[in-house]
Amino acid sequence: MVNPTKHVGQPMKRVEDPRLIKGIATYVDDLRLPGMLHAAFLRSPHAHARIRRIETGAAKAMPGVVGVFTGADVNDQCGVVPCAAAIPDLKAPKHTVLAGERAYFAGHPVAVVVAQNAYVARDAADAIDVDYEPLPVVTDPERAIAGGSPLTHPELGTNVAYVHSVSSGDIDEAFRGADRVVRQRMVHQRLTPMPIEPRGCVASYHPGDQTLTLWSSTQVPHLVRTLLPGMISVPENKLRVVAPEVGGGFGAKLNVYAEEALCAHLAMRLGAPVKWIESRRENAAATIHGRDQIGEYEVAVTRDGRVLGIKARSVADLGSYLQLLTPAIPTLTGLVLTGCYKIPAITMEIVGVYTNKMATDAYRGAGRPEATYLIERLMNLIADDLKLDPIEIRLKNFPQPDEFPFHTATDLQYDSGNYQAALKEAQRLADWPALVRQRDDARAAGRLFGIGVSTYVEICGMGPSKAMPAGGWEWGCVRIEISGKVTVITGVSPHGQGEETSFAQIVADRLGVPIGDVVVLHGDTNIAHYGRDTYGSRGLVVGGPAIVMCIDKIIAKASALAAHLLSVSVDDVEFRDGRFVEKKKPDNSVDWARLAGEAYIAKNLPPAFEPGLEASSFYEPENFTYPFGTHIVAVEVDRETGDVKIVKYVAVDDCGVQINPLLVEGQVQGGIAHSIGQALFERTVYDENGQLLTGEFMDYPLARAHDIPDYVMGSTVTPSPGNPLGAKGVGEAGTIGATPAIANAVMDALGPLGIRHLELPLTPERIWRAIGQHAGVAAG
Amino acid sequence: MIPATFSYARPTTIDEAIALLTKHGSGAKVLAGGHSLLPAMKLRLAQPEVLIDIGRIAGLNTIAERDGRVVIGTMATHAEIESSALVARACPLLGQVAARIGDAQVRNRGTIGGSLVHADPGADFPAAILALDAELRLASPRGSRSVKAAAFFEAMMQTVVQPDELLFEITVPKTATSAAYVKSEQKASGFAICGVAAIVDAQAKTVAVGVTGVASKPYRATAVEAALRGRALTPDAVAAAAALAANGVEPLGDIHASPEYRAHLAAVNTKRAILKAVAQG
Amino acid sequence: MHLHLIYQLPAPRERVFAAMTDPAVLQRCIPGCEQMIKDGEDSYEAHLQVGFAGLKGKYRGRARVEDRRPPESYTLTVDGKGAPGFVRATSRMCLGEKGEGTEVICDADVQIGGVIAAVGSRLLDAAARKMADDFFRALSRELTPMSAAQ
Incomplete structure (x- = not known):
């Protein structure tokens, strides 16, 4: 037998890291092609304006400028930016690659300059004179659907893109039978994903082969290859998309953007490679944003804290147009709004709204952080109203471990779970009784000290094809090379998740080869012909089983060859620690090097044996996976300044079987860092004229090293029964579990002052004002 | 993030730098560490014609x-x-x-x-x-x-x-150790929303208080200083005096902090800075 | 952004009104104004080098005088744009008699866009006030009897 745990389960350092740390990795901006030209975009400074005239003469006349293109030059030759979300009765604007008659958000590309270098391109973009007629702007989604609002797209006649309803169980009965109804309005602020590497691409056309290669800083090279042929006139089989090293995505690069199509189009049109590298400011203004939901929530509960039903109505700000999954993201919120609780009835209405802002789309967690924040805040509000312990009320509503697979009111089938165990483990790690004493002592001394708990379940391993817009399977290929070395090719496209390491761990154990002999390739559609890429915590969970299937096929094939070489029947051969062994005579064996040599030299093969040792597979998941966990946070609030200090942070995450605990910990830590930002200070701000005021790191606060507390990390392991690895995925857990835990802790700290709820982010000023108001003293 | 065209000079003496400044007038900018100037140039908010880099003038960092x-x-x-x-x-x-x-x-x-x-x-x-x-x-x-x-x-x-x-x-x-700086930072940039530097001279019974981040220019909190002159620096006295820290100034307001909050922080941080300085003395 | 500014000028209303709508005077008094060309009835094209501290940019724009009620009031609209963004301002200028001189009250709504809105907003208020202060200081010099002798 193989030893499946020699590498799997070990906290191995990432094989990716040395090249990243040494600065010798190749990102898009590192690419230099002969004759390469540089593109720069001119973007609308207006949030909404009619474009009366674009004067490009001065720009075109500048030395080094190869071309200047406006919407009139390209929009009839490039298809519109695609949206893959299928929502009934969706009203959608036709979003062309460059603005046509109108620009409808600040940052909307209006013209593109191509020049011999990036400096001239930028200078020439400045020399373009656009005559704008400003039009009325709407930035507030609630105002956008009230009467008399300016319209983001007059041709649609409304700012409402869609109304989506989720409904299950007898909601009226739930509210009739309730002892109490808890209500709260909650706002999920807009956030900017801000990967450290902005977007960028290089497009190169080979006129002889008529092939186009697009290198792009993307999470989804295969989706780009699927969708780009609909925008430019290159067939899929003449198109190669490469995601080289990608410096973070967080969902922002789970998209097909206008700039990618335009650079491809211009490379063909101009007969030269075209490079475009996004600036930070462009990234803030014209790469998708996340969250931005406002809602009213009502929960029907019994006196003893059982939740009978939830009524929710939320307004989701989609921004000014639809990117790949824009309208689908808020609907995910409805899907997991019941959280990790047995809630028999739910109704949620989501209104997707257009405003003159950048499009929202998938940002780390995508819909689930919203839902988790809502339900976890609501659970605390219920506990407050009923004067019950927040832990007790959670335990009261959890499904029992033996109730899994657990069917939710929203028609999800939670694969496996033991929510009680994760909660208990978190309490143990937090030293709960001591933490409570610490709070009691602090309060007795007049300090504002709070403890917050969040329990969560989320949807990972996206996903079953029937539930995904364009297939949710994954593809993989494993090849034993003639030398016995192993090449693994995956259709997922890691950009920080570490699958070069975790897949090598799986393969080394299952094939019994040294891990150093395994190379994992990805991110190039000419190498990984098919794939559905990386998002929704799917890389390991869906990509991994495809690799396992390949390994099983190869071992089966190799067994036949081994039997032939060992002159025994297949039934007498056993695969053990990287060798195929005659069961009764263990010293009669062959290793991979010998097998591979024979398989490729092909002079001594069994009858009907295909040469080579390679297998590829498509893995189709039957269900999503549902990781879960508990986060416990203790904070102290500075009564005078409103500053929040995280005193203790405990995270217990159950992502099923862990292939590499170090990678798990890294993912959770990064996610919590995102959440600290969301909970305490991050927000994307547009002014009432639609100007983006958080367009640089000068004004958009990401969590920095000194904002991060010491984490106490733990885990429980409840394998997923749905895949051969038992893994559930962990890319988004931190962002989902942490925000409500921090918010609950801050609100617990402020509770003694009579403060019931504050919106995110819980900035010092917001807290200071609330303290002032509740102290009966006018703030300021 | 590409600046407009500029020319670059790297003088090696102060005299040479002054001569360059004199020659180019307001079209020139002096480049020191460049941490504010270069980002402004990359955003084209600043477009100097000549950049005079004083980084190679010997002895300027003594x-x-x-x-x-x-x-x-x-x-x-x-x-x-x-x-x-x-x-x-x-x-x-x-x-x-x-x-x-x-x-x-x-x-x-x-x-x-x-x-x-x-x-x-x-x-x-x-x-x-x-x-x-x-x-x-x-x-x-x-x-x-x-x-x-x-x-x-x-x-x-x-x-x-x-x-x-x-x-x-x-x-x-040269000043004694009775000094402290207390700062509330703007989360994104790290600049001060309110930074207060206080120096306490226990013998002369005076305090000096400098405040940054609150108003359009930094200032001495003279009302605080006057209120504490000759007084014992008890917590109550300091708190009462510190409440005057934004007296007579027009506090700035932006997306990071309102004028009221800046004024409030001026008082809180002034109190804390003075008490911290006292504690260190 | 809204600005409410009050200035005292050492000349009667008629003279102040005339000066404030005279392109030659405006070119001399607007800080950084390199060119001011009258290109229509009550309409001017301007080229400005607007600088605030080290942050300096070239802007071109159009200024219009509307709702002209000499010598009491007029509305000035300014529409300027440059590489870092745009500035649009509408200012109601009211001229009142104050002793021998004139009191000008300007109520301006200023809108900015582009990079200057994203990173320059905290400076805008101060920059606008400074520009207005500089303008009225220059105008005041222009209107004092001494300057006539120069």
Whole structure:
């Protein structure tokens, strides 16, 4: 037998890291092609304006400028930016690659300059004179659907893109039978994903082969290859998309953007490679944003804290147009709004709204952080109203471990779970009784000290094809090379998740080869012909089983060859620690090097044996996976300044079987860092004229090293029964579990002052004002 | 993030730098650490025709003792000031302030002179040099002159430095250890929403309080100083006096902090800075 | 952003009104104004080098005088744009008699866009006030009897 745990389960350092740390990795901006030209975009400074005239003469006349293109030059030759979300009765604007008659958000590309270098391109973009007629702007989604609002797209006649309803169980009965109804309005602020590497691409056309290669800083090279042929006139089989090293995505690069199509189009049109590298400011203004939901929530509960039903109505700000999954993201919120609780009835209405802002789309967690924040805040509000312990009320509503697979009111089938165990483990790690004493002592001394708990379940391993817009399977290929070395090719496209390491761990154990002999390739559609890429915590969970299937096929094939070489029947051969062994005579064996040599030299093969040792597979998941966990946070609030200090942070995450605990910990830590930002200070701000005021790191606060507390990390392991690895995925857990835990802790700290709820982010000023108001003293 | 065209000069003496400034006038900008100027140029908010890099003028980053004062060269980086043994001994307030600026990368490149001349309303050093009654020494074709810190800042991002002048050193009196800097930072940029530097002279029974980040230019909280002159610095007395910290100033407001919150922080941080300084004495 | 500014000028209303709508005077008094060309009835094209501290940019724009009620009031609209963004301002200028001189009250709504809105907003208020202060200081010099002798 193989030893499946020699590498799997070990906290191995990432094989990716040395090249990243040494600065010798190749990102898009590192690419230099002969004759390469540089593109720069001119973007609308207006949030909404009619474009009366674009004067490009001065720009075109500048030395080094190869071309200047406006919407009139390209929009009839490039298809519109695609949206893959299928929502009934969706009203959608036709979003062309460059603005046509109108620009409808600040940052909307209006013209593109191509020049011999990036400096001239930028200078020439400045020399373009656009005559704008400003039009009325709407930035507030609630105002956008009230009467008399300016319209983001007059041709649609409304700012409402869609109304989506989720409904299950007898909601009226739930509210009739309730002892109490808890209500709260909650706002999920807009956030900017801000990967450290902005977007960028290089497009190169080979006129002889008529092939186009697009290198792009993307999470989804295969989706780009699927969708780009609909925008430019290159067939899929003449198109190669490469995601080289990608410096973070967080969902922002789970998209097909206008700039990618335009650079491809211009490379063909101009007969030269075209490079475009996004600036930070462009990234803030014209790469998708996340969250931005406002809602009213009502929960029907019994006196003893059982939740009978939830009524929710939320307004989701989609921004000014639809990117790949824009309208689908808020609907995910409805899907997991019941959280990790047995809630028999739910109704949620989501209104997707257009405003003159950048499009929202998938940002780390995508819909689930919203839902988790809502339900976890609501659970605390219920506990407050009923004067019950927040832990007790959670335990009261959890499904029992033996109730899994657990069917939710929203028609999800939670694969496996033991929510009680994760909660208990978190309490143990937090030293709960001591933490409570610490709070009691602090309060007795007049300090504002709070403890917050969040329990969560989320949807990972996206996903079953029937539930995904364009297939949710994954593809993989494993090849034993003639030398016995192993090449693994995956259709997922890691950009920080570490699958070069975790897949090598799986393969080394299952094939019994040294891990150093395994190379994992990805991110190039000419190498990984098919794939559905990386998002929704799917890389390991869906990509991994495809690799396992390949390994099983190869071992089966190799067994036949081994039997032939060992002159025994297949039934007498056993695969053990990287060798195929005659069961009764263990010293009669062959290793991979010998097998591979024979398989490729092909002079001594069994009858009907295909040469080579390679297998590829498509893995189709039957269900999503549902990781879960508990986060416990203790904070102290500075009564005078409103500053929040995280005193203790405990995270217990159950992502099923862990292939590499170090990678798990890294993912959770990064996610919590995102959440600290969301909970305490991050927000994307547009002014009432639609100007983006958080367009640089000068004004958009990401969590920095000194904002991060010491984490106490733990885990429980409840394998997923749905895949051969038992893994559930962990890319988004931190962002989902942490925000409500921090918010609950801050609100617990402020509770003694009579403060019931504050919106995110819980900035010092917001807290200071609330303290002032509740102290009966006018703030300021 | 590509600046407009500019030409670049790298003088090796102060005289050479002054000659270049004189020649190019207001079209020139002096490049020190570049941590504010270069981002502004990349955004094309600043488009100087000539950049005069003073980074190769020998001796401009010297930190030394002279005539009973601590002399700090304009090109001394925040990190150099933070780690200077002389500063720690003879004027610890400056080291404390330097340590609260930005992050390690910023402190390794940013300079005291660049920060003072740029006069960002949220810069940290101005609070300290005001409280310390520093003198700023400027060179120009007319020779050199000294300007008191209190007269140096004119308005937001505006100082008395003329287009043909170069700030070449800052001198501060040797001060005791009874000094403290308390800062509330703007989360994104790390600049001060309110930074208060306080120096307590227990014998003379005086306090000096410099405030940055609150108004369009840094200021001395003279009302606080007057209220505490000759008084015992009890917590109650300090708190009562600190409430006057934003008296007579028009606080700034932006997406990071409203005018009311800045004014409130001025009082809180002033109280904390004075009490911390007292505790350190 | 809204600005409410009050200035005292040492000349009677008629003269102040005339000066404030005279392109030659405006070119001399608007800080950084390199060119001011009258290109229509009450309409001017301007080229400005607007600088605030080290942050300096070239802007071109159009200024219009509307709702002209000499010598009491008029509305000035300014529409300027440059590489860092745009500035649009509408200002109601009211001229009142104050002793020998004139008091000008300007109520301006200023809108900015582009990079200057994203990173320059905290400076805008101060920059606008400074520009207005500089303008009225220059105008005041222009209107004092001494300057006539120069």
